[in-house]
């Protein structure tokens with residue numbers, strides 16, 4: 001993309017074409033050039049293959065079998081991180097194909113719809129000038145949102161600044177709107193985080209998200225036990241295995257898998273079962289395009305505890321412009337689409353304007369140069 005935005009400057013979109021003319025759409029909120037390479041790379045050996053080569057000629061309806069095949073045949077370079085992000089995008093596209101093939105929405109394939117719409121919470125990156133956040137928060141409440149989360153930007157660096165921002169936001173929305181904060185790992189460690197968290201008690205927070213560095217699981221467990229606010233995390237984790245380790249070692253109150261990174265709809269279903277076995281609430285992360293929003297809403301519609309969905313308030317054009325029929329916020333809720341598959345119509349003009357061609361020739365070098 002040529003423009004810059006406060007967040008979400010790019011998006012990785014996959015379109016899978018079947019031989020009978022169906023097109024499945026998927027996304028990963030990750031690094032596009034890396035993921036494109038993971039799909040297009042020529043294979044090195046049996047456990048180091050490109051996803052395109054793994055999938056060509058296969059039956060796209062064999063979603064679970066293909067998930068395992070992709071996982072196993074990339075295991076030398078994958079199992080976590082970017083490869084699982086790429087598999088997530090493919091997996092979402094395969095569910096879209098299956099829904100279109102059978103003429104039903106994805107939630108039908110997941111077992112049926114438990115709700116027609118889902119309560120949304122709104123996320124925004126706070127403005128640097130604290131008082132400007134009063135207006136941002138008020139606008140989101142006017143849109144019907146009853147829970148707001150803020151994080152990123154300059155938040156989490158200077159405690160006094162954070163406190164001032166929170167004061168403006170709380171005073172703006174009043175006592176009945178819930179507030180959450182996202183520290184994006186910025187508090188240093190358990191003692192520091194405990195001190196900072198206690199300073200925010202007066203704002204009656206719904207949760208504190210990713211307060212300390214990602215791999216400090218012992219510190220996060222201590223924090224969760226020491227403070228009276230719910231602790232959440234997990235948007236950067238991929239696979240059931242990583243979530244299982246995270247849940248067992250940190251005892252979070254809320255886990256936040258991103259359906260475009262954790263392994264797609266297929267792996268999200270397994271992670272949901274993990275959450276229910278550990279009294280964890282699952283509130284998916286979602287701060288990208290309408291593809292992510294559609295996939296997340298189809299999944300949440302199908303599970304008993306799928307009552308809350310994240311709704312991006314990003315100013316990036318990608319947040320609402322990529323999908324022509326972007327799911328709108330209606331009285332603070334997202335309506336679940338009943339169209340086949342994910343029900344997405346992409347805005348082709350938008351893609352022409354912002355699309356970037358990245359070519360990987362795939363040629364092997366004949367020698368050192």
Ligand code: MG
Pocket residue numbers: 182184209210235
């Ligand atoms: Mg977050």
